[in-house]
Every structure is written in C-alpha cells, then in structure tokens.
Amino acid sequence: MPLIIPLLLAVALFCIGVYGVLARRNAITMLMSFELMLNAVNLNLIAFDAWHVDGLATGQTLAVFVITIAAAEIGLGLAIVLLLFRGHGHVDADAARDLLEQERGAEQ
Amino acid sequence: MTTALFSIAGAVALLAAVMVVTSRRIVHAALWLVVALGAVAGCFGALHAEFVALVQILVYVGAIVVLVLFALMLTKAPTNPLPALTTRRSPFAAVVALVLALILGSGVVLAFGNEKLKPVPDGSAEAVGTAVFRTWVLPFEVLSVLLLAALIGAIVLSQRTGKKGD
Structure with missing residues (x-):
C-alpha cells in the first residue's frame, strides 16, 4: 500500500477542517471542524507508525495522547461556548466582539 | 486488501x-x-x-x-x-x-x-500499553495532569457566578 494514500487523505481532512473553521459561524460547528483537523493529525501519526515500525509504537502512542488532548480541548471549548451563550444568548463567533470593542475604546 | x-x-x-x-x-x-x-x-x-x-x-x-x-x-x-x-x-x-x-x-x-x-x-492493546508504560510514562503523567487541569478549568468556567464582584 503506498504511503501517499493515508497522507493525502489526512491533507484533505485537514483542509476540510480549515474550511470549516473559517467558514462556519456557529462556535460549536467550529469546534467540530477542529476535531476533523485533529483526526487528520492522528491519521498521519498512524500512517507513519505503520511505515516506520520502530518497535516502540511511537505513532500509536502519540495518537492516543492526541485523542486525550482532544477530549480536554472539547471539554474546555464547550464550557467557553456555554459561557458565551449564557452571557450573550447566542453562540455566533462573528458577533462575539467584546474584546474588539474594548481595544477600540482604549485607542480613543 | x-x-x-x-x-x-x-x-x-x-x-x-x-x-x-x-x-x-x-x-x-x-x-x-x-x-x-x-x-x-x-x-x-x-x-x-x-x-x-x-x-x-x-x-x-x-x-x-x-x-x-x-x-x-x-x-x-x-x-x-x-x-x-x-x-x-x-x-x-x-x-x-x-x-x-x-x-x-x-x-x-x-x-x-x-x-x-x-x-x-x-x-494490540498489549503492545501500545507496554509502550505507554515503559517508554512514554512521563508524557503520560504530564497528560493526566493536563486532563485534570482541563477538568477543573471546565468546572470553574461553568460555575454560575451570580454575585457581582466575586
């Protein structure tokens, strides 16, 4: 099996995730796109582990670690999203401009 | 295949x-x-x-x-x-x-x-588990601390701070 197939699949998944993060407006859908990008990284790790068998299962161990970090990230991310919803009544990432207004006020 | x-x-x-x-x-x-x-x-x-x-x-x-x-x-x-x-x-x-x-x-x-x-x-679970607990023990422990920190952070963030000035 050519190594290029999993690598290209990972590239495609990562770029779909990038598109999702840039184009989506709802913060939760942006978080879902983050998950797609992390999965692309995992696919790379597993593919290189199967290509370069080092006896330490390096790629697979790191993939498990990345999955753990993804769980921590989504927990914190959703807590922040819920906080945003509680304060503003929406989860629109484009409309959350509190920090921008503060910056403009400080310039004046 | x-x-x-x-x-x-x-x-x-x-x-x-x-x-x-x-x-x-x-x-x-x-x-x-x-x-x-x-x-x-x-x-x-x-x-x-x-x-x-x-x-x-x-x-x-x-x-x-x-x-x-x-x-x-x-x-x-x-x-x-x-x-x-x-x-x-x-x-x-x-x-x-x-x-x-x-x-x-x-x-x-x-x-x-x-x-x-x-x-x-x-x-297999045996191979990965052996690798985790033999070679990757320190990153594993750091990761558990990170997970705990994320857990505490999520709890703190989702607490209702009703009183002003808290």
Whole structure:
C-alpha cells in the first residue's frame, strides 16, 4: 500500500477542517471542524507508525495522547461556548466582539 | 486488501467530513461527524492500529460527539435548516483551504511519493500499553495532569457566578 494514500487523505481532512473553521459561524460547528483537523493529525501519526515500525509504537502512542488532548480541548471549548451563550444568548463567533470593542475604546 | 479497505473507509470519511462543514442543519452536521470519526477509526483498523481505532470510537464517538450534542441542546440550537450557518466569506475560506491543500499535498507527494508501507499487526492493546508504560510514562503523567487541569478549568468556567464582584 503506498504511503501517499493515508497522507493525502489526512491533507484533505485537514483542509476540510480549515474550511470549516473559517467558514462556519456557529462556535460549536467550529469546534467540530477542529476535531476533523485533529483526526487528520492522528491519521498521519498512524500512517507513519505503520511505515516506520520502530518497535516502540511511537505513532500509536502519540495518537492516543492526541485523542486525550482532544477530549480536554472539547471539554474546555464547550464550557467557553456555554459561557458565551449564557452571557450573550447566542453562540455566533462573528458577533462575539467584546474584546474588539474594548481595544477600540482604549485607542480613543 | 488493506488498500481497498483503507480506500473505502477514507472515501466515507471524506464525504462525511464535507457534509460536516457544509450541512445547513447543525444537528445533522454533528451526526455526520459520527460517520466521519467512525470511518477514520476504520482507516486506523486497516493500518493495523486496532487499539487506537477502539480508543477513537470510545472517546470520540462515545464521549466527544455526545458532549457536542449536549452543547447543541443546551444552546437551543434550532433543528431547521439555517442558511446563515455559513458566513458570506465562505468562498475565501474555500480558496484558503484549496491553496493549503495544494501546498501540503505537493509537499507530501514530493517527499513520500514512492514510499510503500506494509502494515504489520503491532497495534494490540498489549503492545501500545507496554509502550505507554515503559517508554512514554512521563508524557503520560504530564497528560493526566493536563486532563485534570482541563477538568477543573471546565468546572470553574461553568460555575454560575451570580454575585457581582466575586
């Protein structure tokens, strides 16, 4: 099996995730796109582990670690999203401009 | 055989990922995420990383997507199609993603275009567990501290601080 197939699949998944993060407006859908990008990284790790068998299962161990970090990230991310919803009544990432207004006020 | 299995799972993952970022219904996007993550788990299985595939299904499909669905429920996400779910700058986003795909793809093809991989069955729970607790013990402990910190952070963030000046 050519190594290029999993690598290209990972590239495609990562770029779909990038598109999702840039184009989506709802913060939760942006978080879902983050998950797609992390999965692309995992696919790379597993593919290189199967290509370069080092006896330490390096790629697979790191993939498990990345999955753990993804769980921590989504927990914190959703807590922040819920906080945003509680304060503003929406989860629109484009409309959350509190920090921008503060910056403009400080310039004046 | 491996290539065929991997290609099928990869095609499913790609289709589902496209649906995740283009679907106009948020709940449908979350459910397509289940398909995408499950198909990526299939890819892991085809590459003989069975333990990682199982962890992927357990943690991603079992925990993360359920968490996302709960968050959708708590933020009163509408179930009808929303045209405004994608911003007006989505063509620019598509251009950025395409350029990135071209750069990354050409780099990968140039670097690894002729390499072959032959998956050997070394992805059992025993192999990965031995590696984690023999070679990767310190990162594992650091990661558990990180997970604990994230847990405490999520609890602190979601506490209701009703009183002003607290």
